[in-house]
Amino acid sequence: MRYLLTLLLGFLLGASVAGVGLYFNPFTQTGGPQPDAQDSVYTYGSPVTAALAFTHGNLSRLPTSPLGIPELWEGTINHGALALLVLGSADGSTNAIASRISFPSEGTELLLRGAVLTDHWLISVPGQGSLFVSAESNWWPFLRDTLIPTWYFDRPWLGPAVYAPTIGPGADGKALVQGATGAFAGRAGTAAERYRLEAFDDRVGPGQVQAEIYWRLANEPTPAE
Amino acid sequence: MLKTVFISGVLLGLATMIGGAGFYPLVDHPRLVSRTQVLPNGGRGEDFLIRLPVDRIVSVGTEGLSVSAVAFPGGLELPDTLSGEPSQIDHFKVRDADGNVIGVAARHMLALEDTAAVAWSITIPSRGSLWLTGTVDPQSFGAAFSGIGYQPGESWSGNLDLFMGTAAESGQARGGSAEFSGLSGTYTERWNVTGIGDAGELRGTIALSTVTYLY
Numbered sequence: 001m002r003y004l005l006t007l008l009l010g011f012l013l014g015a016s017v018a019g020v021g022l023y024f025n026p027f028t029q030t031g032g033p034q035p036d037a038q039d040s041v042y043t044y045g046s047p048v049t050a051a052l053a054f055t056h057g058n059l060s061r062l063p064t065s066p067l068g069i070p071e072l073w074e075g076t077i078n079h080g081a082l083a084l085l086v087l088g089s090a091d092g093s094t095n096a097i098a099s100r101i102s103f104p105s106e107g108t109e110l111l112l113r114g115a116v117l118t119d120h121w122l123i124s125v126p127g128q129g130s131l132f133v134s135a136e137s138n139w140w141p142f143l144r145d146t147l148i149p150t151w152y153f154d155r156p157w158l159g160p161a162v163y164a165p166t167i168g169p170g171a172d173g174k175a176l177v178q179g180a181t182g183a184f185a186g187r188a189g190t191a192a193e194r195y196r197l198e199a200f201d202d203r204v205g206p207g208q209v210q211a212e213i214y215w216r217l218a219n220e221p222t223p224a225e
Numbered sequence: 226m227l228k229t230v231f232i233s234g235v236l237l238g239l240a241t242m243i244g245g246a247g248f249y250p251l252v253d254h255p256r257l258v259s260r261t262q263v264l265p266n267g268g269r270g271e272d273f274l275i276r277l278p279v280d281r282i283v284s285v286g287t288e289g290l291s292v293s294a295v296a297f298p299g300g301l302e303l304p305d306t307l308s309g310e311p312s313q314i315d316h317f318k319v320r321d322a323d324g325n326v327i328g329v330a331a332r333h334m335l336a337l338e339d340t341a342a343v344a345w346s347i348t349i350p351s352r353g354s355l356w357l358t359g360t361v362d363p364q365s366f367g368a369a370f371s372g373i374g375y376q377p378g379e380s381w382s383g384n385l386d387l388f389m390g391t392a393a394e395s396g397q398a399r400g401g402s403a404e405f406s407g408l409s410g411t412y413t414e415r416w417n418v419t420g421i422g423d424a425g426e427l428r429g430t431i432a433l434s435t436v437t438y439l440y
Binding site: 015 | 226231234235238241242243247249253299301303304307310314318333335336343344349350356401
């Protein structure tokens with residue numbers, strides 16, 4: 001009995017040490033790519049509180065909107081979320097509308113990749129065309145630094161904070177873009193996201209966010225042309 | 226001896242946690258059997274169904290690209306900056322051929338010069354996202370309803386079959402992500418409308434029939 005208790009005590013100690021190591025694991029703290037001068041940059045507000053519409057599978061405390069929007073309650077989709085977002089170009093000249101369907105990725109693991117979210121975007125610029133974006137983002141830095149301490153340990157939030165979560169699925173760590181219709185048809189490229197979190201609310205989570213999605217398509221004319 | 230047991234326990238705990246973090250499937254989406262069929266002349270066929278109005282999640286748009294441009298939930302509007310060019314943005318739950326909900330779809334229709342372009346992103350969590358694009362005559366929907374005597378603002382019931390594009394082809398399958406990356410092919414989009422409610426909501430079924438190939 002004494003040996004068994006000793007083994008159990010050692011096991012718990014080892015598991016705890018590994019748990020702390022995983023929580024602060026440097027391999028899952030990677031930052032994503034930043035925009036450069038040739039990228040088309042579009043900004044938007046919080047996907048939760050500033051979206052035209054937001055719904056999920058009711059497994060989260062995040063509020064849905066507007067009133068009366070159906071939840072994604074079916075067992076095959078209830079871990080997902082849908083946001084309808086208005087995007088504005090950095091110079092304010094163009095607006096776009098984006099549907100973003102997000103699900104936790106089956107590629108999530110806390111040793112090397114982190115808490116991975118898969119986003120499928122369909123972005124349309126009225127009068128110009130649409131494009132598809134397939135993205136994978138590591139949200140472990142956000143969970144570790146913001147959500148877990150604030151929501152589960154009642155710690156004060158030490159913001160603001162900037163997150164560049166995109167990690168793929170492109171080989172260079174960027175999201176993949178495929179032109180769909182209009183001026184974007186037939187063109188492929190890459191994309192990434194960056195979030196500046198200005199406020200984090202105990203109840204609704206990310207309250208005030210300046211988010212950016214930036215992409216570059218092959219054969220895209222430069223602004224000078 | 227006790228010290229050896231303790232150290233063994235520590236190592237076992239470390240190995241279990243690290244192994245679990247690396248190999249335990251933290252996310253494992255439920256997956257129903259894919260209702261695909263191998264076609265006689267090559268390719269793979271798969272049908273996706275959307276039942277209206279129960280599968281509608283969010284719809285918003287401008288006048289001119291749908292029968293009634295009814296927003297859902299009611300009161301939802303595009304901001305002024307996006308209402309200058311005709312567009313219709315819809316989101317639905319998607320079912321397999323057996324009627325089980327398997328995913329979520331976004332459909333964007335934009336007026337572009339003399340035609341309207343349609344893009345579908347069908348996301349199935351366990352399989353990835355399938356991308357479809359096509360073109361339609363922006364007047365065809367309204368003309369078909371005018372042809373059966375429907376007046377906007379009224380309720381209607383009956384049976385109207387509409388193909389976006391043609392009955393043979395509505396557009397192209399453009400691949401997608403995960404399981405759907407590397408696929409190309411065609412699709413047909415058929416709207417079987419059986420009624421329009423007092424609030425302007427459509428009743429019926431949208432059937433997306435895809436034929437895809439590995440390229």
